Amino acid sequence: MILQDKKLETFIKSLKIKRYISGPRLNIQLKPEIENKSGFAVFLTEENSIIKIRIRKTDQSFQKEIFFYTSISKKHPCIKRYIPKLINYSNKNLQYLEIEYIKDYKTLGSIQEIKRINTDLLIKLIETINKFHFKITKNKIITDKTKKIPKSTEKRLMKYFNINPKAFKEKINRIFKKNKYRTFITGDRNPKQILVNYEKNQIKLIDFNFCGIGNPSLDYTYLLLTLLPKYKKYEKLYLETLKKKYKYDGSFWEVFSIDIAFRCIDNYHFWLIEKRNKKLAEYVKKLFYIYYSRI
Numbered sequence: 001m002i003l004q005d006k007k008l009e010t011f012i013k014s015l016k017i018k019r020y021i022s023g024p025r026l027n028i029q030l031k032p033e034i035e036n037k038s039g040f041a042v043f044l045t046e047e048n049s050i051i052k053i054r055i056r057k058t059d060q061s062f063q064k065e066i067f068f069y070t071s072i073s074k075k076h077p078c079i080k081r082y083i084p085k086l087i088n089y090s091n092k093n094l095q096y097l098e099i100e101y102i103k104d105y106k107t108l109g110s111i112q113e114i115k116r117i118n119t120d121l122l123i124k125l126i127e128t129i130n131k132f133h134f135k136i137t138k139n140k141i142i143t144d145k146t147k148k149i150p151k152s153t154e155k156r157l158m159k160y161f162n163i164n165p166k167a168f169k170e171k172i173n174r175i176f177k178k179n180k181y182r183t184f185i186t187g188d189r190n191p192k193q194i195l196v197n198y199e200k201n202q203i204k205l206i207d208f209n210f211c212g213i214g215n216p217s218l219d220y221t222y223l224l225l226t227l228l229p230k231y232k233k234y235e236k237l238y239l240e241t242l243k244k245k246y247k248y249d250g251s252f253w254e255v256f257s258i259d260i261a262f263r264c265i266d267n268y269h270f271w272l273i274e275k276r277n278k279k280l281a282e283y284v285k286k287l288f289y290i291y292y293s294r295i
Contacts (some may be wrong), residue, residue: 007094012053016046023055044101049087054095061209066091067141068208069099072184082128082204102204108191114227121201122234125194126220126241128203133183133216145185145214147172147262156269161288171295175258179215181251187211189219190226217246217256225263228287257294264288 023041039056054062069086073079084099106113117125136142149157149172154165187210195204220242228235246252264284272281 008053008055011094011096015043015051017043017051018046018048019044021050048101048103050084050099050101052097052099062095062097063091063141064211065207065209066095066097068211069097072136072142072211076134079132082131083208084204084206102195104199105195105197105202105204108194108196113196114191116196116198117234119237121196121198121203122237123241124201125203126238126245128205129186129189129219129223130216130245132186132205133219136184136213138213142184143212144182145187145212145218147176147259149262153262153265156265160268160272160285161265163292172258172262175254175295179251179255181215181249182213183216185212185214185216185219187219188222190222194223215252215255217252218259221256221259221263225260225267225284225287228283232283254295257291260291261288261295264291 021042021044023039040052040054040062043051043053045051052062052065066089069083070089070091073083073086084102086097086099088096088098090096108114108117138144149165149169157163157165157168186205186208189205193205193207195206196202224235224238227238242256264287268281268284268288271277271284
C-alpha cells in the first residue's frame, strides 16, 4: 500500500533530485512501478546527499535504519568511521533519511568490482563487519533475528534436495534455541551494501534496515554465498580469516553452517531456474550438502 500523503508528494517535488538510485520509480502522483515491491525509494540530490523515503505503510524496516543512525551509532561511536554521516531525518508521518553521499567509493555489487578484491581487502572487510558485533539490549525496534522457512523454500528443499522440511526446521530451531552468543548484527550483508575505496584500502557499510540481534555469523553467510558463485578463489581465505576471529566459539559455526545450508535452498533455485546456469546451481547444491553435514 503506497503512502498517499500530500506532504510526501510535496516533499518529493521539493527535492533537487540529481539521479534516481533504487526502489520504485515514482511519478508525480506517487505511483510506483508495479513489479517493484521495495518499501522505499532512494535518490541522489544535487547537494550530493542520499535521500531514502519510505513510501509503503507495510514496510517496517525503515524504522530500524533510522534507529540505527539516531541511537545505535551514537552509543557506539567506534563504528562512525565505517558508515555515512547522518544529515537529516524524519520519523513522523513523513519518514525519510538523508545521509552523505560517499565519493570515491564503489559498491562490490558487480563481478568487475569483486575481481578487484585482494587478500588484504578481504581481511579488512571481515574485520570491519566484526566491529559492529557489540552487545546491545533488545528493544521494540531491534529484536532477535529468527529463522522462518517460507512455504516456497520448504517445497524447494523437498524437490531439489529430497529432505523433509519438518526435520530441517527442527534442526534450525534446536540450533537457534541453544545459541547463547548474541550481538548486534547488520543484517543481510551483501556486496551491494559494501563500499570500497581501493586507493585508501578502506571500507564502509550502508543499508541497515535489516539489522537486529543474533549470532554474528549471520552477517557473513549471505556475503559468502554472493561472493562465491562469482569468484570462488576467495572461499578458503574467507573461511580461514573467520576462523581466526571466531575459533573459540562453537555456536558461531553451528549457526553459520545451518544458515549457509538454508540460503543454498533458494540460491540453487535462483541459479537453476532464473539464471539457467546449471554449473553454478550444482556448485551451490554441493555447498548445501557440505554445510548440512556439519550440523
